[in-house]
Amino acid sequence: ETVLTQSTGTLSLSPGERATLSCRASQSIGTALAWYQQKPGQAPRLLIYGASKRATGIPDRFSGSGSGTDFTLTISRLEPEDFAVFYCQQYVYSPLTFGGGTKVEI
């Protein structure tokens, strides 16, 4: 199966700072990568699909980049509501797989 590695477990930042999260795939997946945000007690929500396309209603401070095996989610200026756990997901190979998650904390 395609393993997604989010090497940073926890990122400690302050509101207004820039957050850079990484996701590495064990084989090339082109741009078939999505990012999700999950807040405590809530279901995840789609932020980015196609590696760089923002989902409906997602603020432009969220951006995604990368292709092949290396991907990045950037939050340009952290707002208080952005602190959460972020997961990447590949959707080329079955089984579809998620990264282990990166927690962005204050």
Added chain:
Amino acid sequence: EVQLVQSETEVKKPGESLRISCRGSGYIFTDFWIAWVRQMPGKGLEWMGIIYPRDSRTRYNPSFQGQVTISADKSIATAYLQLSGLEASDTAMYYCLRTHIGSYWNDAFDIWGQGTMVTVS
């Protein structure tokens, strides 16, 4: 509003079976695949499998095949996840999700149900 509404919290004993439901509304249910994802307490997300309600085509994660059954009743816009022979290790939150584009099973997921917490004890 496009949404997926799941059945309520369940508490089961080891060895019992369980069926979780997921009702779609606000969109054409048969145009999109519905997947199921497990999240064990304090852990990440695991894709269990997916179904196309139009013709009930399914795909399973080999890690879950044989232990779960995914089905759908398009007449009532509802998908199901059946778990049998429950063990304590099945204690988790289970989410149903809708594919983003629609006709492809291998897709991102733009609509998530609220989750169904299953406790086996």
